[in-house]
Amino acid sequence: MNHVSGTVHVDHHGSSWSLCLLRLVNCVRMNIVKSKGNGVEKSLSFEEQKAKINEVREILGPMVNMLPNLCSDASVSRYLRARNWNVEKASKMLKESLKWRLEYKPETIRWDDVAHEAETGKIYRADYLDKNGRAVLVMRPGFQNTSSSKGQIRYLVYCMENAIFNLAANQEQMVWLIDFQGWTMGSVSIKVTRETAHILQDYYPERLALGILYNPPRIFESFWKVVRPFLEHKTYKKVKFVYSDNTESQKIMTDLFEMDKLESAFGGHNPAGFDLNKYAEKMKEDDQKMSAFVESASSVFFQEQSHVSVLQPEFSVTEHQLESSSDSSPSSDAESPRRVDTKILSANEMKEQPNCKNTIAESGVSHPLIHMNDFA
Numbered sequence: 001m002n003h004v005s006g007t008v009h010v011d012h013h014g015s016s017w018s019l020c021l022l023r024l025v026n027c028v029r030m031n032i033v034k035s036k037g038n039g040v041e042k043s044l045s046f047e048e049q050k051a052k053i054n055e056v057r058e059i060l061g062p063m064v065n066m067l068p069n070l071c072s073d074a075s076v077s078r079y080l081r082a083r084n085w086n087v088e089k090a091s092k093m094l095k096e097s098l099k100w101r102l103e104y105k106p107e108t109i110r111w112d113d114v115a116h117e118a119e120t121g122k123i124y125r126a127d128y129l130d131k132n133g134r135a136v137l138v139m140r141p142g143f144q145n146t147s148s149s150k151g152q153i154r155y156l157v158y159c160m161e162n163a164i165f166n167l168a169a170n171q172e173q174m175v176w177l178i179d180f181q182g183w184t185m186g187s188v189s190i191k192v193t194r195e196t197a198h199i200l201q202d203y204y205p206e207r208l209a210l211g212i213l214y215n216p217p218r219i220f221e222s223f224w225k226v227v228r229p230f231l232e233h234k235t236y237k238k239v240k241f242v243y244s245d246n247t248e249s250q251k252i253m254t255d256l257f258e259m260d261k262l263e264s265a266f267g268g269h270n271p272a273g274f275d276l277n278k279y280a281e282k283m284k285e286d287d288q289k290m291s292a293f294v295e296s297a298s299s300v301f302f303q304e305q306s307h308v309s310v311l312q313p314e315f316s317v318t319e320h321q322l323e324s325s326s327d328s329s330p331s332s333d334a335e336s337p338r339r340v341d342t343k344i345l346s347a348n349e350m351k352e353q354p355n356c357k358n359t360i361a362e363s364g365v366s367h368p369l370i371h372m373n374d375f376a
Contacts, residue, residue: 042085052080052087059091060098067098074172082205097203107294109158111283117155120145121274125163126177127282128261128270134209135163135174138274142182149192156196160204162286173209175256179265180216211239212252214266 044052053076057064064071076094083089101107118124122143126136137159146152163174200207213220221241228236242249244267253259253267262268 044085049077049080049085052085052090053077055087056080056091056094059087060095063095063098067101070094070098070101078172078206093202093205100203104157106157106161107290109154109161110287111158111280114151114155114158115280117146117151118279119276121276121279123156123159124274124279125159125166126263128258129168130175130210130256131258132171132209133168134171135166137163137174137176139176139178140181141178141187142180142184144187149189149195152192153195153199157199160200160207161290162283164204164207165286165290173207175209176211177214177266178211178216179214181265183217208238210256212242212256213239214242215244216241 050073053073056076056079057071060071069075071094076090079090079094079097080087083093120140120143121138122140122145124138126138128136130136144152167174224239224241240249240252242252244250250267253262257266257268259268261270263270263273265273
């Protein structure tokens with residue numbers, strides 16, 4: 001037993017490889033097949049997309065007002081794209097995300113809560129972007145340093161929230177750079193792998209622009225070809241295999257990154273590696289900005305709610321409504337709670353609100369978007 005990762009060590013040969021691959025295939029099939037769209041990916045006009053976005057909001061009903069930032073056009077659109085514009089499936093997916101965010105409260109996780117998970121640099125946001133201006137999340141599964149699956153998932157969620165928070169105004173996706181240095185079969189925890197796939201797929205849909213597997217075991221590429229029939233073409237194309245000893249695959253890195261900024265561990269010219277102390281300072285600064293924005297965004301929303309409640313004071317959302325609002329249809333208008341059609345502000349609109357603008361200015365947040373509306 002590996003007392004660091006809590007997983008069972010197996011050798012790299014024969015039946016051990018086969019057993020592990022079968023388990024991984026089953027895990028991938030379970031977590032990816034259900035996200036596969038119905039046939040060819042749909043191409044809709046702007047008007048058609050907007051109509052479907054509104055349909056999703058109508059199905060969710062009063063739940064929309066519980067976390068309005070989760071129901072912005074950009075956010076709902078990602079859920080619809082993840083379900084190939086199937087309104088019912090996207091609504092169900094979004095409802096589950098809303099319930100998860102209300103319970104898990106990912107936006108409240110702070111560096112001090114997860115700092116021990118980061119000590120080896122197993123996941124971190126790079127201090128450079130790709131050539132398209134997208135944030136880069138470095139993942140090193142071979143650097144696992146803890147045994148708590150809950151702690152590992154919590155740190156993953158923290159890193160995702162931070163990467164999204166730092167996306168540029170014209171971006172909603174990121175690049176994952178997965179380094180297999182130090183990886184062995186003993187690094188594999190099926191439980192954590194399954195939960196990671198669930199979290200990333202169901203609660204952060206359409207956030208991955210490209211996943212680069214850097215120096216993985218060669219058998220991984222064969223495994224990827226096995227699961228290809230279960231994936232949509234666009235999903236399959238998002239994963240690239242790069243090997244430091246293969247000039248052709250290295251071209252993927254030169255096409256995607258400025259080599260002077262890319263770390264030498266990935267074939268770049270930047271000798272700097274992960275520095276825990278410097279990274280901690282950067283994360284603490286981001287935590288302060290995040291707290292300021294969450295606080296100011298909430299203030300804007302409650303001001304809007306207060307204004308509306310004067311007109312419709314009888315509206316309220318209960319836990320029962322959270323559980324049942326998208327699972328049943330009201331038999332009459334009189335039996336259903338009156339919905340507040342609160343305007344769902346974009347990030348830029350939020351920043352135009354006086355309180356929000358002042359709070360952000362005081363906190364030093366000058367980023368053009370601050371993706372609270374796009375967090376899911």
